Amino acid sequence: MSTAPPGEPGPADPDPVLAAEQRHLDAARAELARMRAHVESLVPDGGDAVADAQLAWTLHRRALSLADDPATTLFFGRTDHDGGERFYIGRRHVTDAAGDPVVVDWRADVSRAFYRASRTEPHGVRLRRRFGVERGRLSAYEDEHLVAAPEEDADAPSRILAAEIERPRSGPMRDIVATIQPEQDALVRADLATSVCVQGAPGTGKTAVGLHRAAWLLYAHRERLTRQGVLVVGPNRAFLSHIGAVLPALGEVEVGHTTVAGLVPPGTRVRGADDVAVAVLKGEARTAQVLRAAVWSAVRDPAEVLDGGALVVTRGSRRWRVPGYELRDLLDELRGRGVRYEAARALLPHRLAHAVLQQMEAAGDSPDDRVADAVARSAEVRRAAKALWPPLDPARVLHRLLSEPEFLRGCADGVLDADEQELLRWHRPSRTPGAARWSAADAVLLDELADLLERTPSVAHVVLDEAQDLSAMQLRAVARRCSTGSVTVLGDIAQGTTPWSAREWPEVLAHLGKPDGRLEVLDRGFRVPSAVLDYATRLLPHIAAGLSRPRSVREDPGSLEVLAAGALWPAVAAAVERAAAVEGSVGVVVADADVPAAARALGAVPHAILGEDSAPARVQVVPASLAKGLEFDRVVVAEPAAIVAAEPDERTGLRRLYVVLTRAVSGLVVVHARPLPPALAGGDG
Numbered sequence: 001m002s003t004a005p006p007g008e009p010g011p012a013d014p015d016p017v018l019a020a021e022q023r024h025l026d027a028a029r030a031e032l033a034r035m036r037a038h039v040e041s042l043v044p045d046g047g048d049a050v051a052d053a054q055l056a057w058t059l060h061r062r063a064l065s066l067a068d069d070p071a072t073t074l075f076f077g078r079t080d081h082d083g084g085e086r087f088y089i090g091r092r093h094v095t096d097a098a099g100d101p102v103v104v105d106w107r108a109d110v111s112r113a114f115y116r117a118s119r120t121e122p123h124g125v126r127l128r129r130r131f132g133v134e135r136g137r138l139s140a141y142e143d144e145h146l147v148a149a150p151e152e153d154a155d156a157p158s159r160i161l162a163a164e165i166e167r168p169r170s171g172p173m174r175d176i177v178a179t180i181q182p183e184q185d186a187l188v189r190a191d192l193a194t195s196v197c198v199q200g201a202p203g204t205g206k207t208a209v210g211l212h213r214a215a216w217l218l219y220a221h222r223e224r225l226t227r228q229g230v231l232v233v234g235p236n237r238a239f240l241s242h243i244g245a246v247l248p249a250l251g252e253v254e255v256g257h258t259t260v261a262g263l264v265p266p267g268t269r270v271r272g273a274d275d276v277a278v279a280v281l282k283g284e285a286r287t288a289q290v291l292r293a294a295v296w297s298a299v300r301d302p303a304e305v306l307d308g309g310a311l312v313v314t315r316g317s318r319r320w321r322v323p324g325y326e327l328r329d330l331l332d333e334l335r336g337r338g339v340r341y342e343a344a345r346a347l348l349p350h351r352l353a354h355a356v357l358q359q360m361e362a363a364g365d366s367p368d369d370r371v372a373d374a375v376a377r378s379a380e381v382r383r384a385a386k387a388l389w390p391p392l393d394p395a396r397v398l399h400r401l402l403s404e405p406e407f408l409r410g411c412a413d414g415v416l417d418a419d420e421q422e423l424l425r426w427h428r429p430s431r432t433p434g435a436a437r438w439s440a441a442d443a444v445l446l447d448e449l450a451d452l453l454e455r456t457p458s459v460a461h462v463v464l465d466e467a468q469d470l471s472a473m474q475l476r477a478v479a480r481r482c483s484t485g486s487v488t489v490l491g492d493i494a495q496g497t498t499p500w501s502a503r504e505w506p507e508v509l510a511h512l513g514k515p516d517g518r519l520e521v522l523d524r525g526f527r528v529p530s531a532v533l534d535y536a537t538r539l540l541p542h543i544a545a546g547l548s549r550p551r552s553v554r555e556d557p558g559s560l561e562v563l564a565a566g567a568l569w570p571a572v573a574a575a576v577e578r579a580a581a582v583e584g585s586v587g588v589v590v591a592d593a594d595v596p597a598a599a600r601a602l603g604a605v606p607h608a609i610l611g612e613d614s615a616p617a618r619v620q621v622v623p624a625s626l627a628k629g630l631e632f633d634r635v636v637v638a639e640p641a642a643i644v645a646a647e648p649d650e651r652t653g654l655r656r657l658y659v660v661l662t663r664a665v666s667g668l669v670v671v672h673a674r675p676l677p678p679a680l681a682g683g684d685g
């Protein structure tokens with residue numbers, strides 16, 4: 001591996017290789033400016049005003065996509081191939097005036113070798129060069145000779161990778177295009193039809209992989225995915241704002257981001273809360289059967305709702321009568337079609353009219369389409385259709401289920417036992433559905449009901465992060481959004497902290513409607529340095545015994561301090577001051593109830609409270625329940641015992657602690673005044 005020292009090439013740093021590469025970069029920048037100028041010079045001429053406006057918009061977007069960001073470079077790597085070809089790999093294609101590539105998009109097929117080539121499988125690559133970047137200029141390079149120079153250590157960790165990971169964080173998560181690792185690249189480029197489920201320890205790059213996969217899919221299947229959409233689903237808003245800049249930085253601005261709680265029918269307001277046992281039951285897949293029964297029980301028997309149990313239509317002086325048994329067959333046929341309740345309801349008047357027309361024909365008439373239409377729209381048919389197949393509304397159905405024990409019993413028969421039904425029942429129901437205080441679990445049920453009535457539109461691909469925390473019913477809500485597409489599922493069983501968190505991935509995939517999804521494990525940790533990871537994984541046998549320990553790829557072991565303090569908050573404040581004296585972000589993670597105490601203790605140290613303050617700050621006080629998925633250069637954890645005790649049971653508490661302890665990129669300080677949880681104290685407790 002040859003590297004040049006960081007610094008700008010120039011008279012003071014005349015490294016000839018770097019200087020030549022910088023010239024290629026300057027030339028690429030000039031070509032990009034030319035491409036942009038060309039797009040800006042085009043006059044939209046689509047033939048009419050609408051087409052002109054569309055074309056102008058397309059050109060405007062194209063010009064924006066060709067903007068040059070002076071803070072970064074147009075390429076971060078290069079491959080030299082056996083046949084003499086050379087490719088520079090960057091965030092987007094740049095071509096010269098003749099159309100030849102100057103920089104190749106990282107997502108193009110020829111770029112694959114940059115990420116995958118190794119000594120054992122060189123993919124036709126002789127040399128791979130990675131570039132270090134500082135303020136938009138090339139500052140270093142690192143060569144790997146894949147077919148020669150056996151004396152070099154092919155497995156030596158990349159210093160550029162290490163520098164990239166350790167570069168201080170000042171804002172939200174960054175992209176990793178320059179340093180995607182082979183095992184990550186295999187997931188990023190899995191084909192669109194494949195649903196992938198990634199089990200990965202903290203910091204193995206699951207989130208990064210999911211986001212880069214979305215960007216790759218958009219590149220490889222631009223037309224379909226732009227038309228049908230891609231959706232990223234994350235656990236909460238803090239997480240979404242942490243990851244929200246990655247796809248735009250990769251040029252993809254049209255990907256929807258939402259929380260799981262956001263997957264509810266529009267207008268649903270959550271104002272109530274459930275006891276844990278109730279929420280767990282509402283989250284079980286069995287509940288879906290109860291809801292289905294509730295919806296379809298609305299279809300009535302002709303004998304109950306029609307005079308004489310039959311449909312009678314008068315036209316002129318003639319009366320036509322469709323008897324009950326024929327109506328029943330017709331309803332059965334509609335129910336058996338497998339369409340949604342509302343779609344079948346829309347068909348019913350036509351089916352009823354058809355039955356009437358058959359009688360007319362049998363009597364020797366020859367009714368045409370106009371007659372068929374008139375019968376379908378007649379008051380008698382509309383009234384009968386409404387009585388047999390009444391319009392439904394999700395809120396009404398759920399309100400009735402939770403407030404009428406008889407109705408619940410009828411729908412839950414054989415699915416929920418009497419105690420479970422009692423658990424679900426509202427003891428003080430609101431008078432109307434509009435006044436109901438829906439809980440978060442109810443909102444998911446409303447979404448399920450909405451889908452039983454009308455099919456939820458599906459996007460082409462969903463990226464689901466922190467999937468281990470979702471209930472079966474929440475997973476079904478995600479499944480609806482990718483019913484005709486595929487999904488990338490990301491998570492870690494050991495980080496499951498909800499009462500309904502997943503025990504195993506095949507079950508999750510089944511609820512997502514993708515039982516054949518490919519299960520992959522990532523076990524090389526990029527975020528957490530080894531000293532910190534080794535400390536945190538002491539908890540693993542207690543929280544997810546079946547999972548193997550991840551290894552940190554970081555050469556720098558990072559710093560770990562465990563401080564026993566007489567008085568907690570002064571010691572925390574001192575640790576935060578020390579951490580903040582160095583460049584980079586600082587997370588002060590405390591039990592949720594301790595947030596005010598932590599904020600008071602920090603006093604004059606400028607800080608923000610995650611989830612409360614909108615403006616991000618370099619020092620953030622983080623309630624333990626919001627730490628998942630986030631990362632900071634330095635983390636100060638206050639009182640592990642309090643973080644564990646805040647959860648309903650010990651295993652969940654230790655899992656929360658595991659999440660909290662694995663947020664640090666460079667240094668972790670654990671401050672405790674109470675004894676450490678024994679599982680963590682290990683040998684030195």
Ligand SMILES: Nc1ncnc2c1ncn2[C@@H]1O[C@H](COP(=O)(O)OP(=O)(O)OP(=O)(O)O)[C@@H](O)[C@H]1O
Pocket residue numbers: 161164165174175176179180181184200201202203204205206207208209492526527628629630631662
């Ligand atoms: N190939 C890579 N090159 C550079 N940085 C990387 C790479 N892979 C991961 N990282 C960095 O490691 C950190 C952790 O990545 P990420 O958040 O995707 O991990 P995760 O598995 O989702 O973690 P968690 O389970 O804790 O949420 C991020 O800062 C990410 O940018």
